[in-house]
Amino acid sequence: MKKLKNFRYISYRVFALGVCVLLFLLVLTVYQIVLLLQGEATLGAILLLVIVSNLFAGIFWWQIVIPYHRSEKVMKRFLDGYTLAEDKELSMSFLSPATHKELQRLEEILHSPQMFDLNKRQAQYLALQNQINPHFLYNTLESIRSEALIAGLESVADMTEALATFFRYTISKVENLVSVEEELENCKTYFRIQQYRFGNRLQLHIDYEEEEWQEIIHCRIPKLTLQPILENSIIHGTELKIGTGNLRIQFERTEKRLIIRISDDGIGMEEQTLLELNRRLRKDSSKVSYQQSETKGGIALANVNNRIHLIFGEEYGMHVYSIQGEGTDVEITIPAVMSDREIKNRGILQ
Amino acid sequence: MRKEVFRMERVTYKEQGITLLEDFNFNVLEGEIMGFIPFNSHGMASFLRLLKTNLPLDDGYIYYHEEIINSWKGAKQNSNRITVIQDKTCLVKGMTVADNIFVLRQGFKQHIIKPSVLNAQLEPFLKDIDMDLLGEAYAEKLTIFERVVVEILKGIVAGHKLIVLCEISTLISGNELKKLHKIMRHYAKQGHSFIYIGSHFEDIIQVCNRAVLLSNGRIEKILQPREMYVDNLFSLTKDYDKLVRGYLENKKAGSPKGKLVCKLYAEINSMKEPLEFVVISGECLVIQSLDNQIYHELLQILTNSRETAFYGNAWLGDKEFRLQELNTNRNFAVIQEMPTKTMLFTELSYMDNLCFNLDKRMRSVWARGNIRRSIRTEYAPILGDEVFNMTIEELSEGQKYQLVYTRILLQKPKIVFCIQPFKGADMKHRMYIWELLEKLLEKGIAVVILAVNLADTLSLADRLICIDKNKEQIEYLQEEFAALPMLAPWLYLYREDSV
Numbered sequence: 001m002k003k004l005k006n007f008r009y010i011s012y013r014v015f016a017l018g019v020c021v022l023l024f025l026l027v028l029t030v031y032q033i034v035l036l037l038q039g040e041a042t043l044g045a046i047l048l049l050v051i052v053s054n055l056f057a058g059i060f061w062w063q064i065v066i067p068y069h070r071s072e073k074v075m076k077r078f079l080d081g082y083t084l085a086e087d088k089e090l091s092m093s094f095l096s097p098a099t100h101k102e103l104q105r106l107e108e109i110l111h112s113p114q115m116f117d118l119n120k121r122q123a124q125y126l127a128l129q130n131q132i133n134p135h136f137l138y139n140t141l142e143s144i145r146s147e148a149l150i151a152g153l154e155s156v157a158d159m160t161e162a163l164a165t166f167f168r169y170t171i172s173k174v175e176n177l178v179s180v181e182e183e184l185e186n187c188k189t190y191f192r193i194q195q196y197r198f199g200n201r202l203q204l205h206i207d208y209e210e211e212e213w214q215e216i217i218h219c220r221i222p223k224l225t226l227q228p229i230l231e232n233s234i235i236h237g238t239e240l241k242i243g244t245g246n247l248r249i250q251f252e253r254t255e256k257r258l259i260i261r262i263s264d265d266g267i268g269m270e271e272q273t274l275l276e277l278n279r280r281l282r283k284d285s286s287k288v289s290y291q292q293s294e295t296k297g298g299i300a301l302a303n304v305n306n307r308i309h310l311i312f313g314e315e316y317g318m319h320v321y322s323i324q325g326e327g328t329d330v331e332i333t334i335p336a337v338m339s340d341r342e343i344k345n346r347g348i349l350q
Numbered sequence: 351m352r353k354e355v356f357r358m359e360r361v362t363y364k365e366q367g368i369t370l371l372e373d374f375n376f377n378v379l380e381g382e383i384m385g386f387i388p389f390n391s392h393g394m395a396s397f398l399r400l401l402k403t404n405l406p407l408d409d410g411y412i413y414y415h416e417e418i419i420n421s422w423k424g425a426k427q428n429s430n431r432i433t434v435i436q437d438k439t440c441l442v443k444g445m446t447v448a449d450n451i452f453v454l455r456q457g458f459k460q461h462i463i464k465p466s467v468l469n470a471q472l473e474p475f476l477k478d479i480d481m482d483l484l485g486e487a488y489a490e491k492l493t494i495f496e497r498v499v500v501e502i503l504k505g506i507v508a509g510h511k512l513i514v515l516c517e518i519s520t521l522i523s524g525n526e527l528k529k530l531h532k533i534m535r536h537y538a539k540q541g542h543s544f545i546y547i548g549s550h551f552e553d554i555i556q557v558c559n560r561a562v563l564l565s566n567g568r569i570e571k572i573l574q575p576r577e578m579y580v581d582n583l584f585s586l587t588k589d590y591d592k593l594v595r596g597y598l599e600n601k602k603a604g605s606p607k608g609k610l611v612c613k614l615y616a617e618i619n620s621m622k623e624p625l626e627f628v629v630i631s632g633e634c635l636v637i638q639s640l641d642n643q644i645y646h647e648l649l650q651i652l653t654n655s656r657e658t659a660f661y662g663n664a665w666l667g668d669k670e671f672r673l674q675e676l677n678t679n680r681n682f683a684v685i686q687e688m689p690t691k692t693m694l695f696t697e698l699s700y701m702d703n704l705c706f707n708l709d710k711r712m713r714s715v716w717a718r719g720n721i722r723r724s725i726r727t728e729y730a731p732i733l734g735d736e737v738f739n740m741t742i743e744e745l746s747e748g749q750k751y752q753l754v755y756t757r758i759l760l761q762k763p764k765i766v767f768c769i770q771p772f773k774g775a776d777m778k779h780r781m782y783i784w785e786l787l788e789k790l791l792e793k794g795i796a797v798v799i800l801a802v803n804l805a806d807t808l809s810l811a812d813r814l815i816c817i818d819k820n821k822e823q824i825e826y827l828q829e830e831f832a833a834l835p836m837l838a839p840w841l842y843l844y845r846e847d848s849v
Contacts, residue, residue, distance in 0.1 A: 070423070077422070207576075212351055250574070254354040254379070256416045261574075275568075278373045282360055282409060315411050315418075319360060319375040321571045323563075329571065331375065333359065 011068060018060045025053040071095065080283060137171075138164055155196070162192045173223065177311075177340055180251065180258070181217040187226045187249065194234055198245075202238060207250040216251045219258045220337050222307045228300035229262045229330050237266025237328055258336045265327040274322045281305045281318055301330065308334055311343060353380040354416050355511050355543040356432075361410030363396055370396040371567045374410070378512060378545060381538045385558030385573075386547040389777040393567025394547075401432050401514055401545075415511070433505030434514040437521055437774075439497050441489035441504075448472045448485035451504045475503055479533045493642055495526040499533060506537060513537075514545040519553045520773045523642045523802045524836070525818070531557040549776065550805060550839045555579070565777075590781050594809040597788060598843060601812075611796045612765045616662030616673060618647045622820045624662070629765060629796040634787070636799045636811040641819040645802050652676065652684050652767050652800065666764060676767075680710035683763035688774045690750035693757075696742045701726065703742065703753055707761040729756065748782050751775075755786040765796040772805040780806055809840040 006012045029049045035041035141164040148156035169186045184206070191204045208216060230247060238245025245266055252259040269277070280302060305318040312335055322328040337343055354377050361374040370393040378384045388394050399405060400412070404425030412420040414430060441450045448468035452458060469485035476483055483496055492500060498518055505513045515534075519527055534544050534557055548554050554561050561573040613628045620643045629635045639645035651662065654677040662673040666681055676682045686692045694703055701722055708715045715721050726738055733756060737749055745753065758766055771787060772780050787810055790797055799807045808814070814826040814834075826834060831844040 073422070209352075215351060253351055254377075254416065255351060257354065259377070275372075278360075282362075282373065315359065317360070319373065321375075321569060323570050326571070 014064070018064065022053065022057055022060070025049065025056060029053060068095075137167060141167070159193060159196050162189050165189045166193060170224065170227075176223060177220040177343075178223045179217060180219050180221055180260075183221055183223070183226050184217075184249070186224075187230050190227050190230060191247075198234075198239075201244055202234065203244060203246045205246065205248045207248060209252070212251075212253045215336075216253050216258065218338050219253070220340060220343075221258070221260075221334060222304070222311060225304050225308075225332065226260065226262065228304055229332075232300050233262060233264040233266065233328065233330070237264035237268070239266075241266045253336055256336060258334050260332040260334075261329055262332075263327060263329040268322045268324040268326050268328055270324055274320060277301065277320055281320070304332070308332070313344065354378070354413070355380050355382075356545075357411075357413040357416070359411040359413065361400070361412060362408040363393075363400060363405070364408045365396065369408075369567065371400070374567075374569060376562055376569060376572060378543045380511070380543060381541050382560065383534055383538050383544040383546055383558045385554035385561035386545055387549065387551060387554060387561055387563050388547070389563070389565035389570075390779075391776045392565075396567075398434055398436070398514065398516065401430065401512075402434055403429050431508070431510045432512045432514065433501065433508070433510045434516065435498055435501045435505075435518065436516045439489070439501070441492075441497060441500060443488075443490045445489055446485060447483065447487050447489065447492070447500050450489055450500060451475075451507050455504075455508050472503075475507070479536055481533075495522045495530070495642060498522065498530065502533065502537070506542060511541070512543050512545065514547070516547045517549065517774065518546075519548050519550070519803050520770065520805070521802075523645060524638070524640045526642060527553075527803070549772075549780065552839045552841070553803075587777070590777065590784075593781065593784065594840060594843065597809070611666070613665040614662070614673075615664070616648075616651055618644055618651075620644050620647060620819050621817060621823075623822055625817060625823060627798075627815060629798055631764070631794045631796055632791050633812045634791055634797045634799065634807075634810045636801060636804070636807045636814045638801050638804055638807075638814060638816050639818075640802075640816060642802065644817055644819060645800070648800055649769060652769065653686065680707060680761060681764045683707070683758050683761055683766045685754065685758060685766060685768045685771060687769045689754040689771075690747060693754050694742050694750060698742070700738050700740060700742065700745075700753065704729075704757055704760065706757055711760075711762060725760070732756075747775075747779055751779060751782055751786060755783075755790070758790065759793065762793075763795060765798060766790055768797060768799045770801050770803070770805070771799060772807070784809065804836075804838040806839055808838055809843070 007016075029046060032041050032046045032049055036043065036046060141160050145157045145160040145164070148154070148160060166186065166189045169182070169189070188204070191202075195202060226249065230249070233247055234245070238247065245264060248261075248263045250261040250263070252261070301318060301320070308317050316334050317332075319331050319333075320328060321331070335342075357377040358374045361371055362369065363371040363374075374397070376384070400407075400420075404412070404420040404427060406424070407420060407422045409422050411418055411422075414432075419426060419430060442454065445453070446465070448465065448471070449463070451472060452468050453463060465486065472485040476485075479499070481496075481499055483492075483499070487496075489497070489500070498515070498521070502513055515530075518530065522530065534546070538544060546554065546558055551561070555578055558578070559575055561578065563570045563573065609631055611629055611631045611633075613626075615624055615626050617624045620641065625637075625648070627635065627637070637648070639648060651673050654674060664671045664673060664676060664682075666679075671679060677684065695706075698706075705715050705722060705725065712721055726735075730738070733752060734749075737745060737753075740749075742750070768787070771783050775783055784806055787797060791810070797810070799811070801807055804814075808831065811831075812828050814831070815823050816826070817823045828844075831841065834841060834844075
């Protein structure tokens with residue numbers, strides 16, 4: 001019954017037709033062999049039939065069945081929530097010009113600056129939670145700082161300055177890609193603010209190989225990649241821990257990749273939560289991330305991961321390792337690019 | 351800037367709908383020795399297969415030298431230039447070492463092979479690693495250590511930049527392991543990378559730069575160089591740790607002072623002095639062979655294989671036996687290496703396997719069904735009633751271990767010789783074996799463990815005897831374990847006590 005239902009689809013009919021032709025050629029070959037045994041056919045005719053059958057089977061398999069399966073796999077992944085892969089081989093596997101155009105249009109929408117903007121804006125909202133006129137905010141913060149300095153409250157002045165620097169970077173800096181140096185500076189500013197709250201209970205360590213450092217700091221990464229993860233590590237990791245919490249940002253550079261690892265020795269997460277989180281990160285989580293509650297700590301990670309996917313492709317992204325009670329490591333892998341021109345999908349950044 | 355030799359990026363691999371690897375994400379850098387500590391064996395075989403061959407992935411990407419070699423979209427080639435060394439050799443028997451290394455190499459095109467040329471080519475490689483080995487030696491004549499080194503050389507000569515060593519520490523002696531570590535470090539300095547799979551963090555920590563902890567086909571954590579210290583793993587092995595601590599505390603309260611059970615005297619060709627020891631009831635004695643040759647000779651004595659002639663006696667109370675009789679006397683029992691594979695008979699039923707050694711204790715066990723029925727009634731609550739209706743193949747690994755050890759319990763020997771009891775077992779099963787061995791000791795049975803690698807044995811041991819080629823045997827009592835000049839699993843418990 002299921003097989004009959006499948007015949008609603010053209011693909012099944014084409015496949016059945018191919019099998020029928022092959023069977024027909026096979027029967028014909030057997031018939032010719034029988035004739036040969038009776039002395040009524042020539043060996044040449046049989047050989048010709050065998051060659052034609054093999055040729056047909058080969059073409060049918062390599063040119064129709066395999067590309068069709070590849071195209072099906074891509075569609076299935078897309079329906080599962082993955083982004084559409086850009087692959088030359090896949091462009092050879094589309095069913096018809098119309099479906100090809102259809103998919104191209106879909107891809108355009110998914111990889112459009114508007115889509116990217118949506119993700120970026122979400123990151124900004126996460127940092128701000130509401131829209132405040134930036135100039136009004138900076139001026140107010142500057143006034144608070146002045147008042148604090150006059151009153152001799154240096155810590156308040158310092159904190160206000162850090163907050164203003166942080167907002168300036170988060171809201172006013174318009175570039176989509178920034179250098180590691182700038183992003184790291186923003187992390188340090190954010191950490192300075194958090195330290196007023198946690199004091200010595202929170203420590204930040206930055207690890208890198210000395211000889212690689214100059215190449216690392218000039219690498220381009222999406223703006224607000226590190227800070228949301230650092231924030232997550234504090235809120236969901238070390239804040240709930242008794243004793244000193246250690247946060248660590250580790251940079252590693254290979255020939256083609258930049259690997260950033262943000263670790264904490266906080267409370268970690270349950271195996272099932274980790275599994276769900278990594279599954280979510282594997283797929284395009286733009287829809288899911290809106291539905292998640294912020295307390296689950298998934299939005300920031302999903303958002304950063306989405307932007308990495310959109311800019312650099314699906315091969316790059318984020319992975320989370322965690323052991324309950326031991327801490328969490330978030331590993332980000334992105335291509336090591338020194339200039340925005342090196343990015344394949346740079347149209348999205350405009 | 352370091353080069354990346356191998357990377358698995360969020361790889362998910364399924365076989366027959368079962369997820370064997372999920373979100374597998376790690377990289378190996380040039381010249382790096384990466385340790386792998388699997389807490390259970392789920393997905394490990396698939397992982398090794400994926401390293402060698404590009405099987406269809408469900409998701410993710412695999413890179414070799416930063417070039418994609420396999421992904422969910424498909425693979426460019428079938429096999430990878432990666433050497434995987436396991437307990438089974440990949441060397442061809444009947445061929446010499448030089449032939450195995452050079453002639454069987456991919457791209458070897460000479461039609462006339464001159465052994466002298468090949469041997470001369472091999473010599474600098476052997477000199478480089480200070481290895482005393484002949485190029486003309488046949489593969490089947492090599493010791494396990496030599497075989498492992500030849501396989502490494504084969505990979506190096508073939509230009510494989512990544513070499514995977516799987517559970518090698520259970521195959522070779524402590525001295526050989528040190529040499530192997532030296533060879534690995536030597537090639538790592540030259541830019542070759544290694545994946546070193548082992549069950550014990552103490553073993554991994556001696557040679558690896560980083561370590562991957564995995565369980566159920568998922569990577570739980572990657573330990574960075576700064577995290578490579580023994581204390582770091584305690585929290586991950588909490589349950590096992592608790593078990594052992596409890597056992598040691600109980601033992602401290604009342605250490606075993608049973609009566610003398612057995613005395614053994616054996617002349618071993620490769621030892622300067624004969625091996626001699628006594629063991630009392632309920633005592634666990636570990637004999638660690640630091641040399642593989644001695645280990646094999648001891649193995650022959652215990653398993654009664656007659657490859658070499660040996661002389662020795664055993665005394666059970668006042669009765670004297672020849673060592674050749676060990677295997678036939680039911681007061682002695684031997685649990686062989688990987689018993690789930692070597693001691694179970696798949697064509698026999700569960701009950702037949704269970705009662706296999708019961709004939710001396712209950713002569714009519716095979717004739718009278720009521721004895722077997724009462725055994726079933728007695729043991730069903732412990733073993734589970736369902737196992738009696740299962741075939742051996744249907745049993746889980748844990749149930750197989752339980753069957754082997756319960757068979758020994760039923761036999762009620764005075765002394766049990768266990769050959770590398772923890773070999774090949776993952777963390778979950780190691781805990782299980784540990785509990786089963788503890789049960790034997792509780793029943794007052796003396797346990798003698800023969801090991802090349804201490805593994806978990808130190809957690810049970812009352813005494814340790816280290817034997818080495820042409821050296822005298824050294825005996826350590828439990829109080830002296832803290833001062834052992836080695837890094838072995840569970841040693842920290844004794845060191846904690848001594849502080």
